[in-house]
Every structure is written in structure tokens, then in C-alpha cells.
Amino acid sequence: MGEIRSFEILSEAKFAEIYQAFWKKLYSVAYNHLRDKALAQEIVQDVFVKLWLNRDKVKQVENADAYLLTAIRNKIYDHFDSVACRKKHYQRALEDFSEERNAVDDIIIFNEGMSVILDELKKMPEKTEAVFRLSKFHKYSNDEIAEKTQLSSKAVEYHITQAMKKLRTRLAMFLS
Known part of the structure; x- marks a missing residue:
């Protein structure tokens, strides 16, 4: 078996030769990372499957060693990216879960806040x-x-502003 420098025409026999020549080296690189x-075996197999599926496109490859080492390195990076993405989604799911656990507390606080708002509204002038x-x-x-209450737009703004001022003050006390 001579040294393989390029892929030329990738027949089954040539593919088998490449597989035999590079499998251990690619596995070693994958395992070291x-x-x-x-997982290292799976990634090496993926590289060879991709090579076989794209055999028509790799005819121009002049340095088989560099091509396969780049392919294995890219597969390893893809794996690490995938793991990082899964970790991020897992962490986000944990955060969402802990937020859901506090949903009951949020409902209680909301209901108490609404009660404070409604009590404060009853103390305000009727308009x-x-x-x-x-x-x-x-x-x-x-x-x-304005149309419904027979007030001017400025009067409506005034009443809303007054109500908001009183509610902000009361809610600030409630929340602290």
C-alpha cells in the first residue's frame, strides 16, 4: 500500500485503502480531544461517511491528510458547539422551571397588589x-x-395622572 496523497477517483477499493490508512490517526485525534x-469512533465514522457521500466532490483534493484532519477537527468543534448549545438550553429550562415553581407566589403578590389598587381607587374622587x-x-x-364622560382630553389626562401618582405612592409602600 503506497502513501495516499490525494483522493483522485474515489472507488470502493480506493475508499477502503484510505479508510485503512487514516482511521487510526483520525481516531487518535478525536479521542485526544x-x-x-x-464518541471518537462515531465522529471518525461520520467523517468517512461524509467522504463517501461526497466522493464526487473531493476529486480535486490534493492533500488527503490535511483534508481528513480538517474534517475531523470540524466534527469535533461541531460536537463541542452542540454540547454547549444543549447546556445552554438545559440551563434555560431549569430557570424556566424555577420560575414556574414561583408562579403561585407571583399570583398571590399580583392579587394582593390588585387589592391595594382597588382599595386605593375607592378612596379617589368618583371622576x-x-x-x-x-x-x-x-x-x-x-x-x-372624554366623549363618554363629557370631559375634555386635558381633564382626562389630569385624572389619569392624579390616579397614577396616588397608586405609585401606595404601591411603592406595598412593595417595600
Whole structure:
């Protein structure tokens, strides 16, 4: 068996020769990076499968050694990228899970906050409460509220601003 420098025409016999000549070297490179025998074998096999599937495209390869070492290195990098991506998704899932565990606490805090808001609204002047409810609870625009309540747009803005000031103060005390 002579030294293989290029791929030329990749027949089954030539492929078998390349496989025999490079398998141990590629496995050694993969194992040294991965420290996992089964994974190193799988990655080497993937490189050879890709070589066989793309045999028509690799006819121009002049340095078989460099080509295969680059292919194995790229497969190793792809593996590390995949592992890093899985770790990131796993970490994000853990964070989402811990957030879900706190959903009950969030609901309790939300309900208590709404109770504070509703109590504070009852203390406000009737027009201010009505304008605020139309704006924030029913999602009416300022113009729609002005038309509905027979107030000017400036008066609607004033009532909303006054309600927001009082609520911010009360909620700041509640949250602290």
C-alpha cells in the first residue's frame, strides 16, 4: 500500500485503502480531544461517511491528510458547539422551571397588589376613579373617555395622572 496523497477517483477499493490508512490517526485525534472512545469512533465514522457521500466532490483534493484532519477537527468543534448549545438550553429550562415553581407566589403578590389598587381607587374622587378604570381596565383611549364622560382630553389626562401618582405612592409602600 503506497502513501495516499490525494483522493483522485474515489472507488470502493480506493475508499477502503484510505479508510485503512487514516482511521487510526483520525481516531487518535478525536479521542485526544474528546476522551470518549465511543464518541471518537462515531465522529471518525461520520467523517468517512461524509467522504463517501461526497466522493464526487473531493476529486480535486490534493492533500488527503490535511483534508481528513480538517474534517475531523470540524466534527469535533461541531460536537463541542452542540454540547454547549444543549447546556445552554438545559440551563434555560431549569430557570424556566424555577420560575414556574414561583408562579403561585407571583399570583398571590399580583392579587394582593390588585387589592391595594382597588382599595386605593375607592378612596379617589368618583371622576378620577371612573376615568382611570376606563383607561387602564377597559383600555379606552383618552378621546373615547372624554366623549363618554363629557370631559375634555386635558381633564382626562389630569385624572389619569392624579390616579397614577396616588397608586405609585401606595404601591411603592406595598412593595417595600
